[in-house]
Amino acid sequence: MDLTKEYQTKCGYAVEGLRKDGASGYVGFIKLRGVIFTAEWNKELYCCTSTIHTDLSELSLIEKPRTVRVKGWLNVYEGGLVGFYERRDRADTCASKDRVACIEIDQDVTYGEGLNDD
Numbered sequence: 001m002d003l004t005k006e007y008q009t010k011c012g013y014a015v016e017g018l019r020k021d022g023a024s025g026y027v028g029f030i031k032l033r034g035v036i037f038t039a040e041w042n043k044e045l046y047c048c049t050s051t052i053h054t055d056l057s058e059l060s061l062i063e064k065p066r067t068v069r070v071k072g073w074l075n076v077y078e079g080g081l082v083g084f085y086e087r088r089d090r091a092d093t094c095a096s097k098d099r100v101a102c103i104e105i106d107q108d109v110t111y112g113e114g115l116n117d118d
Contacts, residue, residue: 014031077100
């Protein structure tokens with residue numbers, strides 16, 4: 001494990017304060033809805049103990065996926081989304097008269113999200 005990288009649990013919970021704990025594995029904190037829980041992981045990154053009452057296999061560590069910030073405006077029409085624009089004024093200029101909404105988007109997107117062939 002490379003402690004310079006960021007990790008999260010398999011089920012997506014944030015992990016902080018991760019550090020090596022002797023020869024047995026790693027210790028750290030899991031943040032869930034503003035509450036901090038302690039946890040221990042073995043060398044295979046499987047959760048051995050935690051103060052969260054859940055299936056420990058869901059608390060296994062994985063490297064946090066890379067994300068990219070998406071910011072812009074979506075013109076929405078009766079039949080669905082048809083245009084994405086970096087600025088609101090550009091979305092307004094390009095809109096047709098049957099636009100039903102113009103929605104601001106500002107969120108992180110995970111690399112590869114929606115691209116699986118599964």
